[in-house]
Amino acid sequence: MEQKCPRCRTVNVRAAxxxxxxxxxxxxxSGGQVAPGRIRHPKPASPPDGFHACRDADHLHFxxxxxxxxxxxxxxxxxxxxxxxxxxxxxxxxxxxxxxxDTGKARxxxxxxxxxLPVGQEVRxxxxxxxxxxxxxxxxRELDVTLVSAEFSPES
Ligand SMILES: [Zn+2]
Numbered sequence: 001m002e003q004k005c006p007r008c009r010t011v012n013v014r015a016a017x018x019x020x021x022x023x024x025x026x027x028x029x030s031g032g033q034v035a036p037g038r039i040r041h042p043k044p045a046s047p048p049d050g051f052h053a054c055r056d057a058d059h060l061h062f063x064x065x066x067x068x069x070x071x072x073x074x075x076x077x078x079x080x081x082x083x084x085x086x087x088x089x090x091x092x093x094x095x096x097x098x099x100x101x102d103t104g105k106a107r108x109x110x111x112x113x114x115x116x117l118p119v120g121q122e123v124r125x126x127x128x129x130x131x132x133x134x135x136x137x138x139x140x141r142e143l144d145v146t147l148v149s150a151e152f153s154p155e156s
Contacts, residue, residue: 035149037093041059060084062081076132091153093113096109099132104142
């Protein structure tokens with residue numbers, strides 16, 4: 001049996017732990033998948049303090065806060081999300097972002113595509129205020145970021 005590298009498409013023997021051509025780890029990661037964003041890196045870069053793990057992803061992290069200013073004043077302000085990729089360079093990264101208020105009630109869920117997530121850099125995305133439903137809702141207190149899909153960057 002053989003296995004195809006999801007990054008460079010080289011066919012490797014099934015028992016291979018790393019791709020013979022590009023060196024990608026062929027061990028399954030999150031969800032038992034060998035897919036971009038779901039492969040454990042042998043030496044991942046650690047995220048800065050304050051980052052949380054993204055769901056269904058290996059070595060993808062995020063932190064978040066108000067898009068403007070230091071604190072949330074109303075329930076309607078845009079949200080800035082900073083992403084940190086500690087493993088293999090990715091592009092076309094589709095993420096689902098969902099927020100809850102104080103009471104644990106779901107406030108919104110949006111899907112965003114990030115063009116590129118290089119390794120070891122913070123990439124800022126924003127959830128604009130018009131995506132946050134409910135004008136009079138309580139501020140968002142909890143944010144979840146889930147990896148939906150991604151591609152490997154070709155230059156990597
Ligand atoms: Zn490969």
